Amino acid sequence: MSNDTGFPTLLDELKWRGFFEQCTDEDALAGLLDEETVTGYIGFDPTADSLHIGSLLPIMGLVHLQRHGHRPIAIVGGATAMVGDPTGRTELRRMLTLEQIEENLAGIKAQLAHYIRFGDGPRDGLMLNNADWMKDYGYLAFLRDFGSHFSVNQMLARDSVKTRMEHGLSFIEFNYMILQAYDFMVLNRDFGCRLQMGGSDQWGNICSGIDLTRRVTRDEVYGLTFPLMMTAAGTKMGKSASGAVWLSAERTPVYDFYQYWINVDDRDVSRFLRLYTLMPRERIEELERLEGADVREAKRELARAVTTLLHGAEATEAAEKAAAALFAGAADASTVPSSERPAADLAGEGLALLDALVDCGLFQSKGEARRMVRQQAVRVNGEVVGDELRLLTAADVRDGRIALQVGKKKHHHLLVG
RNA sequence: GGGGGGGUUCCCGAGCGGUCAAAGGGAACAGACUGUAAAUCUGUCGGCAGACGCCUUCGGAGGUUCGAAUCCUCCCCCCCCCA
Numbered sequence: 001m002s003n004d005t006g007f008p009t010l011l012d013e014l015k016w017r018g019f020f021e022q023c024t025d026e027d028a029l030a031g032l033l034d035e036e037t038v039t040g041y042i043g044f045d046p047t048a049d050s051l052h053i054g055s056l057l058p059i060m061g062l063v064h065l066q067r068h069g070h071r072p073i074a075i076v077g078g079a080t081a082m083v084g085d086p087t088g089r090t091e092l093r094r095m096l097t098l099e100q101i102e103e104n105l106a107g108i109k110a111q112l113a114h115y116i117r118f119g120d121g122p123r124d125g126l127m128l129n130n131a132d133w134m135k136d137y138g139y140l141a142f143l144r145d146f147g148s149h150f151s152v153n154q155m156l157a158r159d160s161v162k163t164r165m166e167h168g169l170s171f172i173e174f175n176y177m178i179l180q181a182y183d184f185m186v187l188n189r190d191f192g193c194r195l196q197m198g199g200s201d202q203w204g205n206i207c208s209g210i211d212l213t214r215r216v217t218r219d220e221v222y223g224l225t226f227p228l229m230m231t232a233a234g235t236k237m238g239k240s241a242s243g244a245v246w247l248s249a250e251r252t253p254v255y256d257f258y259q260y261w262i263n264v265d266d267r268d269v270s271r272f273l274r275l276y277t278l279m280p281r282e283r284i285e286e287l288e289r290l291e292g293a294d295v296r297e298a299k300r301e302l303a304r305a306v307t308t309l310l311h312g313a314e315a316t317e318a319a320e321k322a323a324a325a326l327f328a329g330a331a332d333a334s335t336v337p338s339s340e341r342p343a344a345d346l347a348g349e350g351l352a353l354l355d356a357l358v359d360c361g362l363f364q365s366k367g368e369a370r371r372m373v374r375q376q377a378v379r380v381n382g383e384v385v386g387d388e389l390r391l392l393t394a395a396d397v398r399d400g401r402i403a404l405q406v407g408k409k410k411h412h413h414l415l416v417g
Numbered sequence: 418g419g420g421g422g423g424g425u426u427c428c429c430g431a432g433c434g435g436u437c438a439a440a441g442g443g444a445a446c447a448g449a450c451u452g453u454a455a456a457u458c459u460g461u462c463g464g465c466a467g468a469c470g471c472c473u474u475c476g477g478a479g480g481u482u483c484g485a486a487u488c489c490u491c492c493c494c495c496c497c498c499c500a
Contacts (some may be wrong), residue, residue: 020432168495232455259453266454293452327453368446371461389467406449 006280009033010068011328014224016281017274019061021200023224024210032194032222033070037123040065040195041073041187043174043180043202049107050248053260056306057229057275061197063115063278063304064127068147071123071195072082074112076105078131080179105129111247114310126191133186134179142182149215150178150208158204177208184209189217200225229275232267246312253337254311258319259409261303268341277305326411338401339363343394346416350391353380360403372406 007013010033014020023029032038042058044051051059064073078101109118109127115123153163155177162167183204187193196206206223213221243258246252252260264272273284279301287298300320307316322336339360347349354369357378363369372378373388380396381403392414396402402414 262453264454266452269454289422293454296452299454299455365464366466367464368462368469375447375460386492408455 004237004357005064005067010064010070013064013068014061017064018271019057019226019275020062021225021227021233022203024222025208027362029195029222033068034351037070038065038195039071039073039187039191039193041075041184041193042197043077043183043249044108044112046076046078046101046104046108046129048246049291050106050251051111051331052247053230053245057226058278059112059115060386061226062112066116066123066125066279069123071188071362072125074109074115074116074125075183075187076101076108076127076129078105078129079134080130080176081246085251096137101129101131107248111310113396127210128187130179130183130186133190134182146178146182146216146308149212150181154211155208158208160201160204177205180205181212183219184214185216188213188219189223190227194219195223195224197224197226200228218219227285232265249311249315254307255322255336257311258303258307258323261306262299262323263409264299264302265294269295269302272296273302274306276300276308279305334411336411338415340366341402341414341416343416346392346394346397350393353378353385353390354388356392357404357406358416360404360414362406362410362412368399377407379403 005013007016009030011023011026011030012280040062041064044055061075065072072118078098095371105127112118112125112127114144118125118127155174158177160177161174163193164173180202184193184196187196195200196209198206203223203225206225210221210223213219244252245257247257249257250317261272270284270288273287277284284300287301290298304316307319311319326336337360341351341356354366354373356380357363357369357372358366369378370388373385373390375385376384378385380390380392382405392402394416397416400416402416404412404414
């Protein structure tokens with residue numbers, strides 16, 4: 001397969017970039033990828049109308065697949081979401097209705113469209129909902145058709161099952177493997193799909209799918225897994241001050257998204273450049289040579305590249321400018337999170353700073369806001385405020401706004417009108 | 418169905434009649450340091466209140482006590498062993 005990626009083959013690129021954890025029959029897969037347009041898929045979770053950063057890795061996996069001339073399929077687990085996943089022993093994952101799933105699916109597809117070219121061409125991506133082939137399948141019919149193909153012995157031997165045995169495993173969860181295996185088989189049968197990719201925790205499920213497909217369609221299919229992504233600090237990807245980092249600009253403003261990447265641990269920069277950008281190898285290797293404070297240069301490139309991929313050049317530039325302005329101490333910050341505040345609120349005695357801080361979402365409770373003020377963490381128009389009883393008045397308005405700041409990185413502007 | 422062990426604040430995990438908003442650790446947030454990094458040190462970490470203090474939390478519902486996360490009853494859920 002010819003390509004303009006700068007890498008001879010898909011597997012070469014995946015390996016160099018750090019996507020390659022393990023793979024079934026690598027030689028055969030390499031040969032297949034070399035010979036023909038291969039259809040490969042990854043499953044996504046439709047429990048929200050937006051994906052978050054954790055899904056970026058598989059998304060990029062599909063991107064590379066497509067860039068190397070193959071056909072990506074993103075499959076959304078509508079069927080599994082309908083059932084709900086009781087994995088965590090404390091709370092059930094919400095069971096979603098078909099309508100909710102449809103909505104979520106639309107939102108997710110729009111996001112994936114930033115990365116993958118969907119369409120009808122031979123190499124255009126597809127987005128499918130497994131509820132389409134699952135929801136009307138009766139239990140008895142399914143059992144009769146496929147039950148004999150699954151070996152309980154084998155399923156119990158899977159690591160994914162074994163590790164759960166200690167903490168308990170419900171039948172529904174046990175069945176996920178079967179549902180996912182069935183997905184792979186259907187995709188192979190109906191779409192000629194021959195590759196499933198996923199996180200390393202999916203290995204067992206992927207293998208089950210390969211086994212089932214072999215038995216049903218007699219086709220040889222392959223699996224490839226990505227390493228489990230952790231930050232250098234040992235935490236899960238995508239957690240930030242305000243919770244998960246989402247791909248949706250409504251949930252995570254572009255500015256915050258950009259800042260997430262600017263703030264990554266030095267030790268993660270190299271890996272992230274390789275995994276989450278499409279930057280050419282030479283450029284990445286250049287950036288990797290930077291040391292000390294110069295690493296920030298690499299982070300800027302990282303943040304710009306990742307943000308541009310998702311939100312486009314224009315929004316990225318705006319975020320960059322806002323960040324530069326804020327951290328240089330300057331005032332222009334049109335893209336800083338802001339909220340409206342009627343001038344009347346500031347009249348008379350004024351508006352309690354603590355209330356303003358909570359109302360605009362900087363803090364969740366007045367107690368928290370109070371503590372932060374006491375710790376000298378809050379600034380109004382750049383000036384540290386130590387008085388928790390501080391009132392905001394018209395005198396605090398500069399250019400139609402009051403600039404609130406928490407710590408070094410959190411900003412919010414009250415637009416007084 | 419029987420026997421045993423459990424469900425504690427974001428997570429792990431102590432507490433087992435008052436001194437418990439609940440040890441300790443982790444995560445998180447802030448301050449100092451710095452490079453919008455890491456490491457380190459310090460502080461904070463249920464809600465309301467300027468403060469005294471008040472209120473809500475220890476699976477759920479009742480009860481015993483002046484007083485319960487701690488004791489009793491019933492219920493729900495999880496794990497282990499036996500059937």
